[in-house]
Amino acid sequence: MTVASRMAHAAAWGLLAAGCAKFTGDGGMAPVADGVRKEIGKDVAKLTSAEDNRRARERMQALLAGPLSEDTAVQVALLNNRGLQAAYNDLGLSEAEYVQTSLPPNPALTVSRLFGTGGFVEIGFQLVGNLLAAATLPARTEIARREFEEARYRAIATTLSLSVDARRAYIRAVAARQRLALLEQSREAADASARMMKQLGETGGANKLDQGRVAVFYAELSAQVAQARLAVAKEREALNRLLGLWGTDLDYTLPARLPALPKAAEPVADVEVEAMRRRVDLIVLRYEIVTLAKSAKFVDATRYMSFLELGGGFRNELENNDAGEQTSKNRYGLELGIVIPIFDTGEARVTTAREIYMRAVNRLAERSINARSEARAAYMAYRASYDIARFYETRILPLRRQISEELLLRYNGMLVDVFELLAEERERINSAIASLDALRDYHLAVADLQAALIVGGTVPPSGVINTTPPPETIPLGL
Template structure:
């Protein structure tokens, strides 16, 4: 039998399913074009660090290959305090790793703006006895994204800001830590010099005792006591050299050059930098405006508030709309037996008669009456009968209130940090001024007097040894006071968020003028 030409309607029926599937896959492919570009976030973070710390350059994840060359240039001609901070901001491995958290948070922001992937369903059922099977398909999309995505995006952006602020806060911490370690190295250099000076002084006293012993003016016991002092001074010098090396290793680790050749040198002197401490009120105001951990707390509170709104929206957690279609099954028609049909028609007519044959028009009418496919829409809504999300709403509110209290506690902590750091700084300045102006000159005078009187035989060697020990201890204490003064300034700078207020512009009295004394060796 010749088949009749395929009509347009029949063509449409055959291509409907592939067409719907193609459209569905095209819609699924649209979100795949979304990319994550964190470079603007990196640049913004770098700029904020440079502005806060007044640095020249900071680590850039996109320019990682040039870091070593820049660090080598900074180390070439001696390392100043500012250059050490610069190296740490470029080469500290932990600080470098934090930039990747910014990229991860940016990816979360991108993800928060994406719709839930739609669902595509295709099914088929075969019929017994042969024929065309049933084919069903559906395409559904979640609609709660319409009102949840804006809130999710605000939460993700608040968390991105938290991540950026955490990197900024770490930059301030690394800068302050680098300054403290740099001061520690200078302090250890000073202690090493003091220990060697003490050794030289002890050897001078031993020579004096030996001269008097040879002249019969003193006993071997006196010479032995002085010799013991020399041995103790040698031990102190060894300990000072060891501690200096350990301090350099700690600084090198913070700078990220601990595996490099240890050929770099410190360029700055261990001296009073003559700074004034602003009043506590100005310091606290500066910290409140500048500290990144306070800004992190603000971002956390904002994210928690948005999460409360999101949980309220999740009372109806799911609303899905879609389209469905079905191509109905059709049983196969049996083959027509012309001879049997002719026999039946002839018997019925009483003579030879051709069987009844439908015209093309009749066949088309019957074909049009067949239900070939079904199309429609669906709506699926999750009803909040047993779970109205009240527990999660309550939890979000509790977290929000907790963060508010933690933020208030942070203000208390900042105030305490500022007051302790400023008190330590002022006390260290007074101590250093006292040592430089009174204690060390008096100790120097005492040892000169003891040497002169011992040489003249007016005092025993014990007085000389005691004067030398006192001089050694007081020089160490003076160096400790200077270190404390410098380190507390770094701590105060960190407590204020990386930048100190101008004490000369705050109306504070110049109460520290008597402390502006340059340290001597």
């Protein structure tokens, strides 16, 4: 059996073993939807038609009809955020690349016709196929399949990351609104005190110093209210961007207050184990390492033979015999094209593949260590923020109310002046704001803990190298 025959035989077996991948019909979204639903209990959908957009919009508008809760905000973001849809388009591109890679190489057909003295001289055709591409089709298809699976987990990671960002934005928006309401309530009380002090001054019951102190207190609160209103607008716009809202959809309602602090913090048995088991970025990197290992083996196996073509040819020639008559002769043959590795022995490609593989291994090791640390830190922040918020709620605020009530009694009994009363009111407002900030930080810590356990940091781009043989050939003859 000749070399060409052996290569053709190997190519035929490669084609039979590989088969052709088929499109899933949903762009590979089924595992993504299942994974997201399992982790956070929310629905996702890739919008590929006008009907899909209509259904998603109808559901989104139903969710926006009532006061927006944290879970509702997350669901709206997953239905309406166009950046997320772009990530799903990336998944579709990965599927298309997988299907394309699984297809056998197309043969090339060349037809020739020659003319000379007396008319037609020769006609021929040649059918050429890339033997190396056909023989390595199963290996390349398997690599592309794993890249497609990796892309699915990347889509899950992007979805979960968006859900955490939406939770954070929602918490900040509601907290900013609650802070504004607290400051406006305090300013109303200060306004009443300022008017009363002005009236007392007109009757001689209050001196100008006391009137000035009350007036500046009211002015400072007014400035804080203006700053709080700006913060409300900024935080709401940040939430709008993540939810993908504009136009009439912006008229949704946020609750006036953050959810109350739970009676107890939720314990987590072993946050490190949970992070190592659930974090999607680690799963993606594990997939990438296996894929890179297969790629490195593929490159090493084909380092000396990066292109190989086999062609079958037929020629019909007209020749003049001794009697001067034209006769027709048919000629058949094979043509083999191969790159001769004189200068490029493939060592650079092999080294590149190995370095990319080791880079992924080291990246996974680093990410695993960081994941454990991030999970521990997030859980510590969660427990500490709960304790701080609980301390404000059960100790500091009750004591502030008690002090304010006692000082007001003393002021009414003319035992303290207005300066002490205003100083205490400032401290009470500051404590109320600090308590609100502690409650906000607790809810943010819950979202951060969720991120540390299931999402992690940004997943780096894939390091899989291109294993397509270069389009080079040197024909060795027919």
